[in-house]
Amino acid sequence: ELKVEQNPLFLSMQEGKNYTIYCNYSTTSDRLYWYRQDPGKSLESLFVLLSNGAVKQEGRLMASLDTKARLSTLHITAAVHDLSATYFCAVDIPLGGSQGNLIFGKGTKLSVKP
């Protein structure tokens, strides 16, 4: 059974601090995506990681992918309150055909406090 596991599931941070969210997955894939979801809202695409060693950065967030370890990380630098949201990683796994489908982790609910 395919598993996509994120940890931690809940993260309370102080502004200005750094932290890393981890995403492990159980099957071979070299395509991983990070999404952000604000309460009651849709999912916003943050990062697309398409190869081993891929690293993408946007503002205070940086995502990386190690396909050999089946691990992606989302690193938060000098957190600010605006980053408070739930962050999901998703692995692109075709169930049988050629069209990939996203299998999501449970999400990490991040709360940044002053």
Place this chain on the structure above:
Amino acid sequence: EPEVTQTPSHQVTQMGQEVILRCVPISNHLYFYWYRQILGQKVEFLVSFYNNEISEKSEIFDDQFSVERPDGSNFTLKIRSTKLEDSAMYFCASSEYPGLAGGPAGNEQFFGPGTRLTVL
């Protein structure tokens, strides 16, 4: 900026009734998806659709569910006889590339705002 739209934003229905959730994908996208998210839980894949056919479906997508592209712009999810456990947020998504066939953004999927389905 182009976006995926969904209607209605909230649907309340009685158990056993049929509901149709509607989506308008991004206009130049060819690959369409439905996901659901039970309150406070993770997002679950339901079905993918391309070229007027279902590409793949999950175990959740049983005979009570169907999808259709009735015209050149809409993409619908029908639940034939709703159950209490169908209460969830349903997200439509679309992508320009299917993933395995490559493309600069892999299978980056763009999500609509969702329809909250409440079954009483």
